Amino acid sequence: MADDLASRLLEASELHGDFVLSSGKRSPVYFDKFRFLTDPSLLKETAHAVAGLLPAGITHLAAPEGAATLLVAALALETHLPIAVVRKERKEYGTRSQVEGHAPAGARIALIEDVSTTGHQVLRAARILEAEGAEVSTIVLAIDRGGADHLREAGYWVKSVARVEADGAATR
């Protein structure tokens, strides 16, 4: 049963200590998404849960480059769908593409992100895929830390495996 998956993802990823966050603020807690993405059992369970949230008709998966590629690889094995990886910057040689892998025009893509707080990186990846002629049919976040609302405001259909409230509590 995956009923407690949300709590276990959070428990695996929450580190306690003295951290400087990307904002520059100090915090006694740091959320390290790599902790669940690099645990084979949690990775597999999360991919399975994400697969269960995909609508019918998806032809391709995509993820922004970085940690989310771990999740999208596991999801590809679960769903047998091909992957696109969206680079932060266009590659300067070879294919010179900002989208690696498989995202043909007309593809109906499920865009996958591990954790999203602002939705910015996901939105950027979605725009790049659309510029290539693909359709971003859905966005699935493993953990929504606030990004889903922003992505819905931008017009996307968004689902998440777990949602973290401002007080740190996990919900499904």
Next chain:
Amino acid sequence: MADDLASRLLEASELHGDFVLSSGKRSPVYFDKFRFLTDPSLLKETAHAVAGLLPAGITHLAAPEGAATLLVAALALETHLPIAVVRKERKEYGTRSQVEGHAPAGARIALIEDVSTTGHQVLRAARILEAEGAEVSTIVLAIDRGGADHLREAGYWVKSVARVEADGAATR
């Protein structure tokens, strides 16, 4: 049967056109490793072949950040081993670590790379893991384009799924 996997990896990844390589040279052929890493069947088969090359006693997997994380995720699902991802640069906030995920002191690591031509990036990742107290017990390349020899000269035990000769022919 994986007998022809080497040829299929190459066939899937070889693009024909007019390309500028990272060296600045023009080429009618470009080897796009993302083509096999983002194909769910080839990814799974490659991970299975890599798993078959791991010696006994490996406790953790690792990969340099980038495309190889697709392969190491698939391999983690195959082997149930935890993953470490080695960053190019130390993270400036949070854990401030150059190694994400799981690589405790004493870990016996299989370091995985998709394609290696010079061995430089792999060697750098190996040194970083060793500096954290882990042991790089083996290095496995999906495709060896010359990097394996350099890594062996540096003292590592290296295996590969496929080897590409200077003339582009694939061998196992």
